[in-house]
Amino acid sequence: MNEHTCLTEIADLKTRYDLYGGVHKGLRRAGCELLLRLGSVDFADAGETEAVLSMLRLYLDLAASHVMHEDLHIHQALQARGVSTATVDHQHDDHRRDFAALEALAQEIESAAPAERRAACRKLYLAFAAYLADDLAHMHEEETVTAPALWGAFTDDELMDIERRIIGSIPPEKNMAFMRAMIPAMNPAEREALLGGMQRGAPAEVFNAVIEFAVRPSLPAAAFRALASRLRIAA
Ligand SMILES: [Fe+2]
Structure with a gap:
């Protein structure tokens, strides 16, 4: 996190149309819930293991879609108005690398011999915790640095148009999955x-x-x- 995202600046955020708030609340909630599940699941139980790994895969699918929506609809729009998105672009590249690594760790658990399973589970738990820490810092950057850049470059009507384009690009089933993550958050x-x-x-x-x-x-x-x-x- 850089000096622009220090906590004192949060109080200065303007009340403008917020592209990030709802979906980021949903991703934070889903990520925290998943971390708790990965820490407490009984990996000796096949059914529980399958359930938590499918929860992980649903989360990774939503998170990867979210990163793509931001790249295509938010970062490109900012770049077109001369605003650099280099920091958040790099963070998204890191996220994509992490998504692949987390999927590989899930597969490692599925194929591990019983004696190796405990170590494989601990690796996934630690890797997910580290990813979530990065993602929390990344979303903070977006909500305290990228959002003000959007407010400087776009009107609220234009921001609502961007949001409509994002929602219109998502298949109905995935829209439902995003809503299930966002509403309780x-x-x-x-x-x-x-x-x-x-x-x-x-x-x-x-x-x-x-x-x-x-x-x-x-x-x-x-x-x-x-x-x-x-x-x-x-x-
Ligand atoms: Fe992002």
């Missing part, structure tokens, strides 16, 4: 803002599918009831 006001916007702007069948397949399954019952009452939908 948000606070109630953020959930209401995101889903209220969708309720007003998207076709009813799309909104209903998001509620049933992404929102209801990812929230505790009380949180879902509170949201349903704010959105005036059936709990």
